[in-house]
Amino acid sequence: MDAIILQILNGLDKGSAYALIALGLTLIFGTLGVVNFAHGALFMIGAFCAVTMQRILTLSYETIDATKTDFLGNALKVKTPYVESWFGPEMGASIIDWAVPLAILFSIPIMLLVGYVMERGLIKHFYKRPHADQILVTFGLAIVLQELIKHYYGANPIPTGAPDAFKGSFDFGTLLGFDPNTVIYPYWRMVYFAFAAVIIGAVFAFLQFTTFGMVVRAGMADRETVGLLGINIDKRFTIMFGLAAAVAGLAGVMYAPINSPNYHMGMDFLVLSFVVVVVGGMGSLPGAVLAGFMLGILESFASMNWIKDIVPGIDQIIIYLVAIIILLTRPRGLMGRKGVMED
């Protein structure tokens, strides 16, 4: 039982990442009709916003410590971050410690800008082009973005820790009557889940309760009619693209402490999130979120030892297997509409 609770929690956590990426993909697809293969790269850029924030905060000046030597036997250069000299060592250290949450503020304008530039500079010209062309051009863009990141940050993962306040884990088990330390969950992962829930909720509320959102939803359902009403839907769609980029970026920023960011993390997530989007049903926002959490949980269950003993290698293929089964039983995924991307 405790094992199952833990795997559900793991699944919710994995699902949060899938759902956030899939949500953005669906927003872009649903509003602009564009299949965005660069969406994983946006997630990656988000994570690197956190890395960059950390780099900025730890910008240092060097002093020579003659008592110690470096690897070449020269006197050691000790680096002291500027923030530590400005705010004092303790205050400075805690500012650096909070790099990831600070990066959230920093990433929103950056991601909006990246999204805006991408949409105006490139995607805009591909609205009327075949999906295959959209895939190719955004895939090319994804490669370019990831190679640029690789060039400046290297290929290795870069550790980007959560603030100390969120280190350690919460003992759920004792609340539920299990032995201590059997059902525990890291604080940051819980933060991630809560954060994902808030973002998803906010996006839905925005689309549901604002006029802007209503227009966009109408545009998703029938773009031409809304266009005929004289509403400048294109402008709103640009904003939607920026929003989707911001959602992906925030998902990335918050993910950085869970797994150290590296330049190809976007590609790792890309294929899975496409599977998630399609399983949810092309163009369906609730479908994307539902499928994200569902596949996350199933993936976690599949990695349990007794299941792996029965079906060896099941954790390698579970997502694809479920995708196949769902698509064969529900032709348009969980909540897909008819006629979307079927030709």
Added chain:
Amino acid sequence: MGLLEVKGVGKRFGGLQALGDVNLSVQENTVHAIIGPNGAGKSTLLNCFVGKLIPDTGSVMFNGQSVLGRTPFEINQMGISRVFQTPEIFGDLNVMENMMIPCFAKRDGAFRLHAFETVENEKDLVEKAEQMLIDVNMIDKRHMNAASMSRGDKRRLEMAMCLVQDPKLLLLDEPTAGMARADTNNTIDLLKEIKEKRDITMAIIEHDMHVVFSLAERITVLAQGTPLVEDTPENIKGHPKVQEAYLGEAH
């Protein structure tokens, strides 16, 4: 016994009774029109003939065989061709290629892996297709890309594609919908010409009374999913029930 025998067909969509209890008989070598106001169930009925919908009750017999439960291509192979409200043609192909496809379907059936023959070498079929294009006055457009043609030409091409299969029954779903008066008249002339040149049975679903009365030999009036009357055009014209059904309608 008619070519197409429809008995007791009913169809519900959720709470809506789209078709009640439709009985209909299309006789061989006649032009049979099915008319009715918007929402009368004309299209639903047509979709039951071609395999797109399966009625909840009743039977649809074509040439003595049931069409229910068969797929559109099987029904076409039985001898029913269909013209759509908006012309359905192969837009990326040229006119001649559009014509060759029904020719192959007629000769080779629903599937044949003829991967090592060449389209141009099928002399008999090419000749047949060209003759058809001559018949519909499109032979000079044979190399034209189908998507780049006018709507009227597309309609003409679609009809040619259906006729080249020598169907026993040709179903026309509002063939003049959205057309200008001149185009409508052209279409009427085309259909009349076809009717004169060959023995063919046609079932037309139509909105436009002008078209109906110029072509039809028998008319079924459909209202709220059930046939009101079936009679000759002359009798239908003055029928009180029909006028009642169309009251307030634009036509």
Added chain:
Amino acid sequence: MSNSNLTRRGVLKSGAVAGAGVALPTIFTASSAAAYTNEPMGGSVTLGFNVPQTGPYADEGADELRAYQLAVEHLNGEGDGGMMNTFSSKALKGNGILGKKVEFVTGDTQTKSDAARASAKSMIEKDGAVMITGGSSSGVAIAVQGLCQEAGVIFMAGLTHSNDTTGKDKKANGFRHFFNAYMSGAALAPVLAARYGTDRKAYHLTADYTWGWTQEESIVASTEALGWETVNTVKTPLAATDFSSYITPVLQTDADVLVLNHYGGNMVNSLTNAVQFGLREKQVNGRDFEIVVPLFSRLMARGAGENIKGILGSTNWHWSLTDEGTQAFVKSFGTKYGFPPSQAAHTTYCQTLLYADACERAGTFNPCGVGEALEGFEFDGLGNGKTTYRAEDHQCFKDVLVVRGKENPTSEFDLLEVVEVTPAAQVTYDPDHPMFTGGALGECNAG
């Protein structure tokens, strides 16, 4: 061939071997014009450096490439000579190899066996490379080693840790300087037993591919021999990024050690996740829960940040060693590039020097001659103490380092501290040890 001029010239070139007076163009296998594949004809010799330049191991590949360039400089008599000065064999003169200037070509393995072979083939076929070296994974090493055997050139393996490279997939033309999974186990187990006790219960997470399996097998065998119990061994997919669902089941067992048979990004993520779930603070039966990473790499350890502090593992070499070979290498590498070399860099540098030295001693570039010179070769001064290239399986036997993540690093490179230098004798095994059987070296192939 209608143009007789072309044909004549063809014969002229191949004439030396095909025999004069043959009027028809001779079809010969890729190399029979020369005595062996890509025999260097001019004043230079070309070596092929095949390293990952794209993909997750690109940084490691870049470091390997730096070391190769440094080695080439030293061989050609430029720079300070590095480990050439401390190397026990004095055959190298700093005038290239056998008087020929050393040139090199580079290629990208992409850490895929297919791409690595394509790249190596282009070096052999297009650039005339007489030796191929490099790589950062066992799959690639074994695949390229097989290719070199077929093509008739020497392969000096880069970073490859699987038992199979010099076990069931060993090849006469292939040589490995790097240590292997068995040696990790043999070196690590006594240290683990000494520090954590002999009655531990270990839970293994293993990357689900050949290298992971051989490492798991080795560590399980060597720890069980000292009294440990293996609670479970769980395979994790290579593509896994989030290991939480593999870590949480550990909480429900009575295991008190977690062994992570992962490398690269997998290692960084699984270790990070394990620490997130509080395994380092966990107590089992009154004892601290421990995490072990049998194969450590400084470059990768950096990705795990603070999480590696205090964690034990093994490594082939580390820049903080104090022997003169290491110091000479670190000095010349550090002076040129501004940071200390990684173990991958050290291995590739050594391999280049060892190859060049073998050519000098054999007096030829012929793979069979070079192979013979390397087989059973004993040397010192390359940073790992006294080392032997064993003739039976072409594996180097040398001291293995047991290291621990450093608590108070002084710089971003100072991440590991050497806990123990396990003497070569302790990690030496019989050539027909069951973990290494199933293959044959075969005959050396000169093309």
Added chain:
Amino acid sequence: MLGLSKKDTKFLFIVIALTAATPILLQPFPEGSAMSQFNAGYPDLMQRFAIFGIFAIGFNILFGLTGYLSFGHAAFLGVGSYSAVWMFKLLSMNVLPGIILAIIVSGLFALVIGYVSLRRSGIYFSILTLAFAQMSFNLAYSVLTPITNGETGLQVTLNDPRILGQQVAANGNVPPTNFFGLEMGSSLKIPVGGWEFTFNAGYYFCAVIAILAFYLSLRIFRSPFGLMLRAIKTNQTRLNYTGLNSRPYTLAAFVISGMYAGLAGGLLASMDPLAGAERMQWTASGEVVLMTILGGVGTMMGPILGAGFIKYFENIFSKINENVLHQWFSFLPDGLEGFVIWVAEHFVGSGWHLTSGVLFMMVVIFLPGGLVEGGQRIGKKLKRKKSDGDGDDAEHHPKQSPHVAE
């Protein structure tokens, strides 16, 4: 001739001539010159051009004609390679049984996957094929290691039975792959002036098969079957109401293109007897999609050009390193040289991915019809110059359907 129209016959002969002359055409720079880095006339790469050409031609039969975008075609390539290597292990190093088995097994594999996946269309179809291929890759890499040798890839060894052939060659090694005694690795090297041309048996073996494959696909494009496939792409509704069952047509196209992929996989293993699991990864499937779109979807030459383009960048650009750059730009003044090299470094060596990414974008943005369209535009410009003032502008003619061979 050969059941082809005059125009197509001419086209086929041009392709044959180009293929035969490839070892010369790809070696435009003399040995040892600074530009010789760009030469591609060595056996391995030429073989890859031919093999990936076959792969892309086959893919184009499915994607170019029917419009069904498979994202899992690499699985068939991988299955083909594994089958061929198993034949080398069990039977003999003759490539023929290996290639035949590769085609059969991949055909069967495609039949099963196609039968299931073709129940859906559009992106749902793409994801189904992707899922099957990723499952194959993941399992081949791990659980199926006894069959696939996992991470390392399936290799031939000295212990293999090879019941019909030599187990060990005279020199104590695994015998080389051959076609009834003709070794795939054997080459004829002909130096001409500063140039050296390599005529490799393996390349010509692949080239002959590639030409056959090209000829077959040309016939399919011109056949009634090909016409039906194009009809499926434009309007499936009309096709169904014209009495044609689209399912067996798409399935046949899927299986045929799967067999092409299997053939390519078998050839890949024949040239280099190793089958790596990465051949089945989604990136490999994506690569053939890129090849086809880059070259020009639905055209005859496009996929081949696209395959050549991508393989060229992968193999040539990745090998350019800092040293080579220094050689090239050494004539520049120091500061400028440094700057030029700094810029160029982003795009070569470890940056070759960046170059390919930029090029994908450029091609899609500026040449929506792929490289073939680029060629046509150049051709048109040349023509227009010739007939300047002629008044015979193509635009004044009624729009013609583009000829698929162009």
